[in-house]
Amino acid sequence: MLIHIPGVLTPEELAFCRKTLSEADWSDGKVTAGQQSAKAKQNLQVPLDHPAHRALGDLVLRALGRNMLFNSAVAPLRVVPPLFNRYDVGMRFDTHVDNAIRPIPNSGGMRIRTDVSSTLFLTEPSEYDGGELMMHDASGTQEIKLPAGDMIVYDTTLLHSVAPITKGSRWASFFWTQSMVRDSARRQILFDLDQNIIDLRQRLADNDPAVLNLVNVYHNLMRQWCEL
Ligand SMILES: O=C(O)CCC(=O)C(=O)O
Numbered sequence: 570m571l572i573h574i575p576g577v578l579t580p581e582e583l584a585f586c587r588k589t590l591s592e593a594d595w596s597d598g599k600v601t602a603g604q605q606s607a608k609a610k611q612n613l614q615v616p617l618d619h620p621a622h623r624a625l626g627d628l629v630l631r632a633l634g635r636n637m638l639f640n641s642a643v644a645p646l647r648v649v650p651p652l653f654n655r656y657d658v659g660m661r662f663d664t665h666v667d668n669a670i671r672p673i674p675n676s677g678g679m680r681i682r683t684d685v686s687s688t689l690f691l692t693e694p695s696e697y698d699g700g701e702l703m704m705h706d707a708s709g710t711q712e713i714k715l716p717a718g719d720m721i722v723y724d725t726t727l728l729h730s731v732a733p734i735t736k737g738s739r740w741a742s743f744f745w746t747q748s749m750v751r752d753s754a755r756r757q758i759l760f761d762l763d764q765n766i767i768d769l770r771q772r773l774a775d776n777d778p779a780v781l782n783l784v785n786v787y788h789n790l791m792r793q794w795c796e797l
């Protein structure tokens with residue numbers, strides 16, 4: 570699963586994020602990395618106790634809540650509070666694994682299983698050179714660089730990296746989600762079915778028997794596959 574979700578943030582939200590981040594403190598990104606990824610990671614992050622972390626994190630969570638494509642593709646159960654990172658010239662994140670289990674800060678010990686990773690781009694591709702998010706699998710490497718306000722979601726099972734920045738600065742929000750549907754193939758089937766039902770509802774009608782039956786199939790599959 571590798572899905573591009575355009576326009577997650579409105580232009581006003583994006584401008585607010587950028588202004589707040591331009592005034593924020595930044596610290597070494599290694600603080601939230603696992604043992605292997607700490608060695609590969611060279612970037613900056615807004616510290617977890619900085620007011621901007623909470624305010625912007627809530628803004629991103631609200632944007633996710635209203636995003637039909639995110640909800641259809643990811644079937645989220647829990648999202649860790651979004652983090653904010655920045656790569657200046659020379660910074661990078663070499664190929665690494667994201668930890669399978671992550672604590673939710675200030676939650677009294679709650680943890681999530683990381684099924685889906687997301688990067689929400691906050692700077693335009695024209696503002697930096699390098700900085701592609703690279704997905705590595707047996708078929709090769711895929712490079713991703715999206716407009717500001719757009720997001721990529723991908724299975725956390727994938728090895729990935731961020732190419733070194735050679736000009737400018739790349740800002741993003743990134744976070745992990747535990748899905749109600751652990752299995753990536755099942756998530757993809759539900760997503761495909763949901764997207765086609767949305768298409769059919771527009772071409773037929775909500776109470777067309779074929780539409781009703783497919784909506785029923787969708788919910789019956791959810792009953793079979795969702796863990797809450
Ligand atoms: O900056 C990104 O797009 C990805 C960050 C990342 O892979 C991580 O923090 O584990």
Ligand SMILES: [Fe+2]
Pocket residue numbers: 665666667729
């Ligand atoms: Fe990562």
